[in-house]
Amino acid sequence: xxxxxxxxxxxxxxxxxxxxxxxxxxxxxxxxxxxxxxxxxxxxxxxxxxxxxxxxxxxxxxxxxxxxxxxxxxxxxxxxxxxxxxxxxxxxxxxxxxxxxxxxxxxxxxxxxxxxxxxxxxxxxxxxxxxxxxxxxxxxxxxxxxxxxxxxxxxxxxxxxxxxxxxxxxxxxxxxxxxxxxxxxxxxxxxxxxxxxxxxxxxxxxxxxxxxxxxxxxxxxxxxxxx
Numbered sequence: 001x002x003x004x005x006x007x008x009x010x011x012x013x014x015x016x017x018x019x020x021x022x023x024x025x026x027x028x029x030x031x032x033x034x035x036x037x038x039x040x041x042x043x044x045x046x047x048x049x050x051x052x053x054x055x056x057x058x059x060x061x062x063x064x065x066x067x068x069x070x071x072x073x074x075x076x077x078x079x080x081x082x083x084x085x086x087x088x089x090x091x092x093x094x095x096x097x098x099x100x101x102x103x104x105x106x107x108x109x110x111x112x113x114x115x116x117x118x119x120x121x122x123x124x125x126x127x128x129x130x131x132x133x134x135x136x137x138x139x140x141x142x143x144x145x146x147x148x149x150x151x152x153x154x155x156x157x158x159x160x161x162x163x164x165x166x167x168x169x170x171x172x173x174x175x176x177x178x179x180x181x182x183x184x185x186x187x188x189x190x191x192x193x194x195x196x197x198x199x200x201x202x203x204x205x206x207x208x209x210x211x212x213x214x215x216x217x218x219x220x221x222x223x224x225x226x227x
Contacts, residue, residue, distance in 0.1 A: 044108025
């Protein structure tokens with residue numbers, strides 16, 4: 001009489017092992033954590049869905065060489081993000097997955113990144129050699145400013161842009177329908193760099209004030225924080 005263990009032997013199929021995944025311009029088989037390479041982003045939310053983290057990792061041979069942590073949420077999340085930036089570089093991707101980064105949002109972001117890289121779904125999947133260390137700073141723009149946008153809106157007054165990637169919004173331009181067609185902003189990073197180099201603060205603000213969109217076509221210009 002055939003035993004149960006023999007049934008498994010009869011039905012067992014021979015395979016070629018793990019499927020190859022795209023990694024840094026090549027298709028490779030990953031059987032160990034040190035076989036993982038890639039540059040990508042992962043987003044996570046905290047348990048009560050009150051904050052979020054965008055995490056960028058540059059992984060070479062399974063080791064995190066670079067980490068960019070951007071958080072939106074409570075002050076605890078901000079401080080957890082600072083800690084994560086300190087402890088993540090130098091860890092393997094598996095160690096990062098099992099490191100308590102305090103904030104749920106950051107832990108979830110690490111998990112999502114692990115899944116992306118393990119399945120070869122990284123941004124550098126088809127980039128020969130991947131992205132060099134330092135590439136995450138490209139997400140911060142020329143002046144290393146976080147990609148943070150803040151907009152506030154009410155039913156009675158409409159939308160107010162407060163902060164865009166380019167910088168601190170000082171004015172928004174409206175058309176005849178009271179719809180936003182552009183805005184004026186101060187590139188705060190360039191401004192602060194100039195001030196630290198000895199520039200006059202008022203002149204620095206003026207020099208680094210720019211516009212976006214059809215600002216010059218405005219029928220009305222308003223201060224988004226006071227009007």
